[in-house]
Amino acid sequence: MTTIAPEKPSFLQSKIGGLPRPFWALWSGTLVNRLGTMVMPFTGVYLTQARGLPVAAAGLVMAVFGAGSLFSQLLAGVLADRVGRRATxxxxxxxxxxxxxxxxxxxxxxxITAVMFVLGLVIDAYRPASNALVADLVSPAERPKAYGLLFWAVNLxxxxxxxxxxxxxxxxxGWLFWIDAISSVAFGVLVWRAVPETRPVARESTGGFGVVLRDRLMIGFTLVVLGNALMYLQTVTMLPVAMTKLVGLTTGQYGLAMALNGVLIVVVQPLVSNWLGRRDASRTFALGLAVMGAGFALTAFVTTTFWLxxxxxxWTAGEIVTAGIAGxxxxxxxxxHLRGRYSGLFGFAWSLASMLAPLAGSALLEFGREALWFTIGGVGLVSAAGMLALGPAIRRRSADDL
Incomplete structure (x- = not known):
């Protein structure tokens, strides 16, 4: 009797196959929302040019926005568990x-200050709910692929x-505000219509964040994530300052070099995500952190656009390695039943880093480029070591999740 070998999945199927339809609705909404994200990258320009605020006042307004974002992740995490992922x-x-x-x-x-605080509260409130939805909808084996695809959509x-x-x-x-608003509505409506509520019924009283804060493994992982965020956020805080003010690159030269980051992520990340997803998560994340740290440490020696x-x-290679693994x-x-709260603490680490990164980075830069970039590289290595130390406990917890 002749046996027919099973058909080998196509390249496209291997990269995106096996994920449920509600996930693709969430992915599509995320992409639409990010395509419409036009206000925040130009907020400083808008406040100083269109509204005529002094630089100091604009800085205060942005600090108020940051304060709102700190509360945002914790509040949204609780709501995702209590009210529901889709509703939040x-x-x-x-x-x-x-x-x-x-x-x-x-x-x-x-x-402007009041609205910016509210915007800080709500603009990223979707993140804990989105992270929890992926965990609810997608099997453990497919989660690296799913989180990697979301990372890819956000960057594109x-x-x-x-x-x-x-x-x-x-x-x-005015165009920026209306397009951003329309894309946000489109994301919300798409999820409401195409993604089912996945919040499980809690088997016990869950209260606030106390149960999360008592999880020492989660606290350790959050500290690792904080290190990751402190490294990465230098790319939007001190890296442009160091390259233009100290190295002497023009904004055009800097922008051309930074375009490599987006191009590499869009092209390379989908090609390697499946392979990386089959590796041990804690070791893979540690590797990515170490590579990122090395890349930032090398920045201390940059003198030309080529070496930048x-x-x-x-460091983009390290970012690609970590994509999807943290989630x-x-x-x-x-x-x-606590995925919203855990995701809220995860997001809080990034919000905290968004306030600490420019403060620490600017203070270190006062001592010179070497002080900044060697310190940031050290943060990457310490974070990688911490992730390796947490690895055995994470593997045991992951085995229980299967």
Missing amino acids: LTGGMLATAAAMVALGYSTSLPA GYAVGMTGGGWLAQLGF AVTIVV TVLASLAPA
Whole structure:
């Protein structure tokens, strides 16, 4: 009797196959939302040019936004567990749209400050719910692929959104606010209509964040994530300052080199995500952190656009390795009925880093480029070592999740 060998899956099927339809609705909404993300990259320009605020006042407004984002992740994590993932994500997106429009029409400093605080509260409130939805919808084996695809969508959408935003800002900032608002509404409506509520019924009283804070493994992982965030956020805080002010590159040279980051992520990350997803998550994440740290440490020696591009390739390689892995680890650590809270603490680490990164980076830069970039490289190595130390406990928790 002749046996027919099973058909080998196509390249496209191997990269995107095996994921449920609701995940693709979440992915599509994320991409649409990121394509419409045009306001935040140009907020400083808008506040100082369109609204005529002094630089100090604009800085204060942005600090208020950062304070709102700190509370955002914790509050949204609780809501995702108590109210539901779908309701929290949709509500956050609708609130973001309203805040965007309000900010676009606010003219006084008190009004702008108040709206920016609200925007900080709601603009990323979708993240804990989104992370929890992926963990609820996707099997453990497919989670690295799913989180990696979301990472890819965010980067692709953000790159296009920034380009379009820069062009539209020349026609008037009002376009940016309305497009951002419309994309937020589209994300919320799509999830509400196409993604089922996945929040499991808690088997016990869950209260607030106490149960999460008592999980020492999660606290350790959060500290590792904080190190990761402190490294990466230098790319949008001190890296442009160091390259233009100290190295002497023009903004055009810097932008050309930084474009490599987006190109590499969009092209390379989908090609390697499946292979990386089959590796041990804790060791893979540690490797990515170490490579990122090495790339940032090498930045201390940059003197030309070419060598900046080389360092960008190195730390981008580390970023690609970590893509999707952090979410996978997080999903394995969190009990199903607490995934929103665990995701909220994860997001809080990034929000905290967004405030600490420019403060620490600017203080270190006062002592010279070497002080900044060797310290950031050291943060990467310490974070990688911490992840390796947590590895055995994470593997045991992950085995229980299967």
